[in-house]
Amino acid sequence: MLKAVNLSFAYPGQEVLKDISLEVNSGDFLGILGPNGTGKSTLFKLLTGVINPCHGEITLENRSLKDFSRLSLARKMAVVPQEGPGDFPFTCREYVMMGRFPYLGFLGAETPRDWELVASAMEQTQTSGLVQRRLNQLSGGERQRVTLARALTQQGDLLLLDEPISHLDIGFQLETMEILTRINREQKTTIILILHDLNLAARFCRKLILLHQGRIFAQGKAAEVLTPESLESVFRVKTQITVKDGIPVISLEESCRDKVQKT
Numbered sequence: 050m051l052k053a054v055n056l057s058f059a060y061p062g063q064e065v066l067k068d069i070s071l072e073v074n075s076g077d078f079l080g081i082l083g084p085n086g087t088g089k090s091t092l093f094k095l096l097t098g099v100i101n102p103c104h105g106e107i108t109l110e111n112r113s114l115k116d117f118s119r120l121s122l123a124r125k126m127a128v129v130p131q132e133g134p135g136d137f138p139f140t141c142r143e144y145v146m147m148g149r150f151p152y153l154g155f156l157g158a159e160t161p162r163d164w165e166l167v168a169s170a171m172e173q174t175q176t177s178g179l180v181q182r183r184l185n186q187l188s189g190g191e192r193q194r195v196t197l198a199r200a201l202t203q204q205g206d207l208l209l210l211d212e213p214i215s216h217l218d219i220g221f222q223l224e225t226m227e228i229l230t231r232i233n234r235e236q237k238t239t240i241i242l243i244l245h246d247l248n249l250a251a252r253f254c255r256k257l258i259l260l261h262q263g264r265i266f267a268q269g270k271a272a273e274v275l276t277p278e279s280l281e282s283v284f285r286v287k288t289q290i291t292v293k294d295g296i297p298v299i300s301l302e303e304s305c306r307d308k309v310q311k312t
Contacts, residue, residue, distance in 0.1 A: 083260030
């Protein structure tokens with residue numbers, strides 16, 4: 050469905066990504082991991098067409114990403130950015146309806162079917178109780194979930210999320226990951242998301258990519274990627290990993306930084 054070949058990107062005077070190649074098949078649930086500053090958000094912007102690579106190419110369904118108009122791309126791909134909506138006085142219901150814009154056009158009128166999709170998306174994200182609330186009255190976590198509902202109304206085959214659980218408490222983090230899992234399995238939506246929580250990534254993502262210093266350090270299943278050796282190399286921490294029901298469970302032993310300070 051989505052393929053990147055030899056991607057490189059640099060800001061003036063700073064190379065961020067180098068020789069990134071990946072392939073996402075229909076129905077995949079892919080998590081992208083890595084330390085802060087390793088290029089995760091830049092890769093996200095490249096895959097969503099916000100910026101263009103300096104070298105390499107990205108294709109969506111065997112067609113170059115740069116050949117899609119923004120409108121046609123929005124019908125294929127729904128995006129949940131790291132930052133939620135601003136302090137606009139829209140109701141949540143109105144904001145979620147904005148996800149239907151690729152099908153309505155600038156002056157298009159909403160149909161009963163569009164409102165049904167809005168209601169369904171808000172039910173899936175457990176935001177139905179926020180229908181009449183204003184965006185500027187929401188917590189950060191509520192905004193993130195409403196933004197996810199907005200993306201679901203686009204009905205794209207591909208859903209990309211940049212740290213979708215960063216503003217949520219642990220209970221809502223689990224619920225959000227379970228929601229995404231149901232969407233992936235029941236609606237066959239292909240999902241790519243950036244995460245920081247290694248244990249949640251191991252539990253829910255069927256494939257992982259671990260970035261380090263702008264390159265892919267490891268990719269594959271959780272047990273192949275999340276090893277004590279790879280985590281020490283990339284995150285500079287010593288870990289203890291146990292396997293429960295086939296899923297790696299990671300606990301922190303010691304930071305390499307702490308070890309240096311002790312000596």
